[in-house]
Amino acid sequence: MVKILRVIFCIFIFSFNSFAQQVxxxxxxxxxxxxxxxxxxxxVEITFPENYIIVPPNFLDSISNVDVWEVKPPVKSSSGGMxxxxxxxxxxxxxxxxxxxxxxxxxYKKKELPDEQAAPLPAEFLTDSIYQTKVTxxxxxxxxxxxxxxxxxxxxxxxxxxxxxxxxxxxLFILLVFGILTLAGQIFIYYKYKKKxxxxxxxxxxxxxxxxxxxxxxxxxxxEKHLWQDGEVKQxxxxxxxxxxxxxxxxYRMPAxxxxxSEVLNNLKQRSDTEVIRNVTSNFLxxxxxxxFAKFNPMPSxxxxxxxxxxxxxxxxxxxxxxxxxxxxxNV
Amino acid sequence: MDIAELNEKIKHESxxxxxxxxEIGKVIIGQKVMIERLLIGLLxxxxxxxxxxxxxxxxxxxxxxxxxxxxxxxxxxFTPDLLPADLVGTMIYNQKDGNFFIRKGxxxxxxxxxxxxxxxxxxxxxxxxxxxxxxxxxxxEETFYLDEPFLVLATQNPIEQEGTYPLPxxxxxxxxxxxxxxxxxxxxxxxxxxxxxxxxxxIVQPVITPQEIIKARGLVQEVYVxxxxxxxxxxxxxxxxxxxxxxxEKLVDLISYGASPRASIxxxxxxxxxxxxxxxxxxxxxxxxxxxxxxxxHRMAVSYExxxxxxxxxxxxxxxxxxxxxx
Numbered sequence: 231m232v233k234i235l236r237v238i239f240c241i242f243i244f245s246f247n248s249f250a251q252q253v254x255x256x257x258x259x260x261x262x263x264x265x266x267x268x269x270x271x272x273x274v275e276i277t278f279p280e281n282y283i284i285v286p287p288n289f290l291d292s293i294s295n296v297d298v299w300e301v302k303p304p305v306k307s308s309s310g311g312m313x314x315x316x317x318x319x320x321x322x323x324x325x326x327x328x329x330x331x332x333x334x335x336x337x338y339k340k341k342e343l344p345d346e347q348a349a350p351l352p353a354e355f356l357t358d359s360i361y362q363t364k365v366t367x368x369x370x371x372x373x374x375x376x377x378x379x380x381x382x383x384x385x386x387x388x389x390x391x392x393x394x395x396x397x398x399x400x401x402l403f404i405l406l407v408f409g410i411l412t413l414a415g416q417i418f419i420y421y422k423y424k425k426k427x428x429x430x431x432x433x434x435x436x437x438x439x440x441x442x443x444x445x446x447x448x449x450x451x452x453x454e455k456h457l458w459q460d461g462e463v464k465q466x467x468x469x470x471x472x473x474x475x476x477x478x479x480x481x482y483r484m485p486a487x488x489x490x491x492s493e494v495l496n497n498l499k500q501r502s503d504t505e506v507i508r509n510v511t512s513n514f515l516x517x518x519x520x521x522x523f524a525k526f527n528p529m530p531s532x533x534x535x536x537x538x539x540x541x542x543x544x545x546x547x548x549x550x551x552x553x554x555x556x557x558x559x560x561n562v
Numbered sequence: 563m564d565i566a567e568l569n570e571k572i573k574h575e576s577x578x579x580x581x582x583x584x585e586i587g588k589v590i591i592g593q594k595v596m597i598e599r600l601l602i603g604l605l606x607x608x609x610x611x612x613x614x615x616x617x618x619x620x621x622x623x624x625x626x627x628x629x630x631x632x633x634x635x636x637x638x639x640f641t642p643d644l645l646p647a648d649l650v651g652t653m654i655y656n657q658k659d660g661n662f663f664i665r666k667g668x669x670x671x672x673x674x675x676x677x678x679x680x681x682x683x684x685x686x687x688x689x690x691x692x693x694x695x696x697x698x699x700x701x702x703e704e705t706f707y708l709d710e711p712f713l714v715l716a717t718q719n720p721i722e723q724e725g726t727y728p729l730p731x732x733x734x735x736x737x738x739x740x741x742x743x744x745x746x747x748x749x750x751x752x753x754x755x756x757x758x759x760x761x762x763x764x765i766v767q768p769v770i771t772p773q774e775i776i777k778a779r780g781l782v783q784e785v786y787v788x789x790x791x792x793x794x795x796x797x798x799x800x801x802x803x804x805x806x807x808x809x810x811e812k813l814v815d816l817i818s819y820g821a822s823p824r825a826s827i828x829x830x831x832x833x834x835x836x837x838x839x840x841x842x843x844x845x846x847x848x849x850x851x852x853x854x855x856x857x858x859x860h861r862m863a864v865s866y867e868x869x870x871x872x873x874x875x876x877x878x879x880x881x882x883x884x885x886x887x888x889x
Contacts, residue, residue: 468790468889487887490848522889523788524565524844 253278255336257366264373270296270321274366276336277314285337285361287317295329296321323373333365441480442548448473449540458533466533467521474514474540481549491515506546514539565786568843575781576841581769585630588764590623591757592750598839599741599856600627600715604775605782606835608738608828609694609714611679611729611860616719618743624675624715631775632768633672634709640682642725646689650699664701669693672709672772676716680726690714691733711775731863738828739853740860778838785834786844790889794847795829798854801882802862810885813878816868821861828857847888855879 254277264270274287290298300320307314323329339361452473457466475494478486482504484497495512498504504511514536520526528536579601586597596612600623603610612620621637628635638649651667668674669690676690693699694714698707716737718729734740746754757763797808803820805813829850836849859875868878 485884488884490846490851490888492848493851519846523791523846524569524786524842525788526565 253282253284253336253338253362253364255364255366257331257333257369259369259371262371264323264371266324266326266373266375267322268373269299270323270371270373272319272321272331272369274317274319274334274336275314276317276338276364277312278338280308280311280313281341282313282338283341284315286315287334287336287366289334290319292334293321293331296323296331326373326375328370328372331369333368335363335365337361337363440549441477442544444480445473445477445544446541448476449537449544453537458530463527463533464521467518467536470536470540471515471518471522474511474543477544481547491519504547507543510539510546511543514543565843568781568784568786572781572785572838572843573841575778576838578770578774578778579839579841582627582630585766585769586623586626588766589626590619591753592746593619593623593743596620596623596741596743597627599739599853600624601839602832602835602853603715603738604711604713605778605838606738606828606831607711607779608831609716609736611716611718611734611737611740612743613718613720613740614743615745618745620717620743621675621677624673626766628673629766630768631672631770631772633711633772635673635675636668636671637675637677638668639677640679640686642681642683642727644682644686646686649686649689650693651701653702662702664704666701666706667699669699670706670708672711672713674712674714676714678719679716680718680728683727684730687727687729687733690716691736695736709772711772711779734860735822735824737860738832739856741856742859782831782834782838785837785842787830787834788844788889791833791845791847791850792830794886794889795826795833795850797886798850798858798882799823799826799829801886802858802878805882808882808885810881813881816865816871816873816878818863818865818868821858825858825861829854832857851883851888854883 256275256277258273258275260271260273276284276287278284286304290301298319299322302318302320305316305318449470452466452469457463457469472487475486475489478484478494478498482497482501484494486494486497489497494515495508498508498511517528517532517536521528582601583597590597596619600610602608604627612624614620625635625637638644647667649667650669651665653662654665655661656663674690679687679690693708697710697712698705700706719726745751799821801808801810801813802817802825805811805817830845832853833845833849836852837843837845840849842849855876858879862875862878864873864875864878868874
């Protein structure tokens, strides 16, 4: 009996050991010392026999003390009837501390056993007797801040990193500029060609009427209206002074219409070519002011004299063009 | 009255203007524009605000004008602690008979020189400006009419603005003219220097009485203003309010607010006084243009844009005068 019990015990012990050696799960990181924000490569390496299948580890939701940046596809290899699957997770942490990633259970079973779970599910949902469990080891590493080396001198900031010139972009840019220039050139040539084909418009030279001719014409027109003869004496004096002031504006480029009598006379005084008309202009404008602003009712001879004076002012100072100034003058 | 007749009368009655100018000229060298504007204020029954840096004979000119007129003159130096009662007067308790009696203030004079008006607080300025407008003062329950002619000549210093109370726009509007005094020419300053160093200034004799001024004012009122001149005045004033209508689009953004109707009234009155001084019984556009700057410069305000570009109200008035056709 004792012998039978020993055999059963040995069978039990040996069978358990050989089973345990068949599936192995190991978790590790590339280093145990990380800087804040570093990429932490956390790997789970599962070694199992070819006639076994494993449920891929899925514990992302359980990790709480680190951020998961990336889950890489598993890397599988086989050797001596054993399959090695490596699952890599890129983690990061933005606080300095010691971090412990606890061990996670890896579920596995023999292939010939019924597959009661068609799709791989998280380990916690897998029930039962068919699946076995292997727990990975816990991994400990440290995340720290920059270490200040107080003994060392203060160092200057690093130079900007020069990005190497990408010749493809340069070539693309040159081609683009060349394309735009070619297009612009074609548009220019097209419009030039189109313009050439259009019948040329005849440029009509601007006819400029000489100020004295215009003033004399206006004076004649005023004379024909017989304003003062019809009792419109004030209107006549206003109009006649307006014609002469406008003549001064065009002839001497002075704002005579916006100037008072004395200001007009002062302006004329400053010009040497107006000496011959200064007195007559003074009489002419002052007499008109009396009629316009002082209710003065002049004799008919004064009204006639105003017209004579106005014509004299214009004729004495008429402008004779000595050279062509870009336009043609109309001699009315 | 016929204009020819009025012309003759004015030629005769305005003779005192030359006399007055001669008397003032004994003491004041140069500053002809200022003296002319003071006479316009006197004849146009309007008050004058003089602005200029210290030492340009503002006070002396007013004092001399008063001396040449045999009129009562009072100078009030405006200070921050001045009270309205210091100006118009107050009621004093008489312990002997147990009654109050009225002590009239310095405002009861023909000529008031309100020196540095912007140094007094608003309530004093207000009391003065009210008296200027109403030409009467009430002390206690009694109202007193001010003597005629009553002319306030206020001075204002454009520098040293710290601790001053600038006159509000509404109150500045009550001055008929705001005259800006400039420095004398080199020749004038030489004469001023010699006259003061050698003490050779003449003694001003009274050449006119206040009654004669009142009479002259009556004549100024009769000076003829033609419709064309009236239209010209209105064009100028309206151009300050709506420059776009007069082809002055560029001024639209430069004017904050235009001149009030007081501007039209005072332009007409000032032009009449100017015609009188020039011994004419009728106003010509030249009279209007001559006083335009002094009548309008304090009645319109330039915008922030204009201030930023250092454009003054004078620049705007000049633009308007250069644009509006003279009748």
